[in-house]
Amino acid sequence: xxxxxxxxxxxxxxxxxxxxxxxxxxxxxxxxxxxxxxxxxxxxxxxxxxxxxxxxxxxxxxxxxxxxxxxxxxxxxxxxxxxxxxxxxxxxxxxxxxxxxxxxxxxxxxxxxxxxxxxxxxxxxxxxxxxxxxxxxxxxxxxxxxxxxxxxxxxxxxxxxxxxxxxxxxxxxxxxxxxxxxxxxxxxxxxxxxxxxxxxxxxxxxxxxxxxxxxxxxxxxxxxxxxxxxxxxxxx
Numbered sequence: 354x355x356x357x358x359x360x361x362x363x364x365x366x367x368x369x370x371x372x373x374x375x376x377x378x379x380x381x382x383x384x385x386x387x388x389x390x391x392x393x394x395x396x397x398x399x400x401x402x403x404x405x406x407x408x409x410x411x412x413x414x415x416x417x418x419x420x421x422x423x424x425x426x427x428x429x430x431x432x433x434x435x436x437x438x439x440x441x442x443x444x445x446x447x448x449x450x451x452x453x454x455x456x457x458x459x460x461x462x463x464x465x466x467x468x469x470x471x472x473x474x475x476x477x478x479x480x481x482x483x484x485x486x487x488x489x490x491x492x493x494x495x496x497x498x499x500x501x502x503x504x505x506x507x508x509x510x511x512x513x514x515x516x517x518x519x520x521x522x523x524x525x526x527x528x529x530x531x532x533x534x535x536x537x538x539x540x541x542x543x544x545x546x547x548x549x550x551x552x553x554x555x556x557x558x559x560x561x562x563x564x565x566x567x568x569x570x571x572x573x574x575x576x577x578x579x580x581x582x583x584x585x586x587x588x589x
Contacts, residue, residue, distance in 0.1 A: 363397035363404045363478040374410070374510040377466070377503075389414035391421065391509055399475050406478050406499055408514035411538040424462070424504050424511050425541035431456040431502045432513055433551045435468070435529075442527050446488030453484075453502055462504050464512075469499040472516060494521025497532070513537070534562045536583035544587060552587050559584035 369379040371390045386392055390413050397406040410425065417425075435453040453468045467485030472478055482490030484498060492498070496519045503512030515533040522528065536559065547555070563584040570576040 358401040360399045360401065360475075363399050363406060367393070367395035367408075369393045369510075370413070372508055375505055375507060377505065377510065377512075386413055389416075391417075391511065393510065393512065395512070395514065397478055402474065404472055404475055404478050405533075406472055406514065406516060407533050407535055408501055408503075408512050409535060409538070410511050410513065410541065412540045415540075417541055419543075421509070421511070422541055422543040423460070423546070425513075425538070426543045426546045427457060427460045427462055428502050428504060428511060428513050429537060429542065429555075430547070430551060432500055432515060433554045435500050435502075436515070436517060436531055437529075437550075437554060439526050439528050440492075442493045442521050442525050443491045444527070446482050446484040446490045446492060447486055449484050449492060450486050450488065453500060457502060457504070464503050464505070466503075469501055469517075472497045472499060492519060492527065494519050494527055511541075531558065534558075534565050536562055536580060539583045539585070547587075549588075556586055556588055559586070 365380060367378055367380060369376060370386045370392045373379045374391050374393045391410055392413055393410045395408040397404060412421065431453050434456050438452050440449070450468045454463060457463055467483055469484040471480045471482050473480050482488065482492055482496065482498065497516060498519065499514055499516055501512055501514035503510060515531055517529040518532050519527050520530055563580065567577060567580055570580065
């Protein structure tokens with residue numbers, strides 16, 4: 354681990370490419386990442402003062418299929434819709450689960466697992482509160498939870514995951530602060546599907562990502578070029 358305060362993986366990383374992305378918890382042993390394929394990774398670390406959990410999907414190649422783009426963009430819209438929600442403190446996880454699935458349902462998509470879970474501080478990375486269809490857990494301020502909608506077929510799977518901190522405002526309502534700052538894959542985004550408010554959210558998100566990380570890559574031109582390409586401003 355390059356960071357001095359990174360102690361260990363918070364769980365065994367999930368890595369999959371091609372058709373193996375259709376397996377929710379696939380753990381690669383000798384997968385070959387080929388051109389014109391999806392690559393999914395779900396990983397996290399324990400640090401001295403926190404634990405992380407994040408999932409991203411990137412496309413290896415130049416021209417992803419329209420289906421890949423539609424699915425990926427629908428999931429991204431669900432993340433944005435959920436991340437900008439405002440709700441009374443004590444709202445049940447089942448209600449928040451529906452907020453996330455709403456964007457999926459509009460495109461006749463759904464997922465058969467929960468929307469998110471609590472993240473501990475150097476403890477089990479998957480813990481309560483549960484954000485799922487049957488959850489009675491209450492969401493209040495000062496919680497760290499994940500949001501991880503996805504869509505799986507027999508041929509491929511796409512899932513995206515961020516961590517959110519819940520902040521309770523003076524009137525008793527809760528909003529989310531996104532605390533994961535990792536780029537999304539521009540090749541897989543159909544920008545025509547995004548509404549102006551979603552583009553504004555993504556532009557603001559990408560600015561924070563670029564400001565935080567571009568200096569960390571030093572002279573690594575390949576990494577810097579990839580970062581800049583996947584955080585470039587959409588709305589000029």
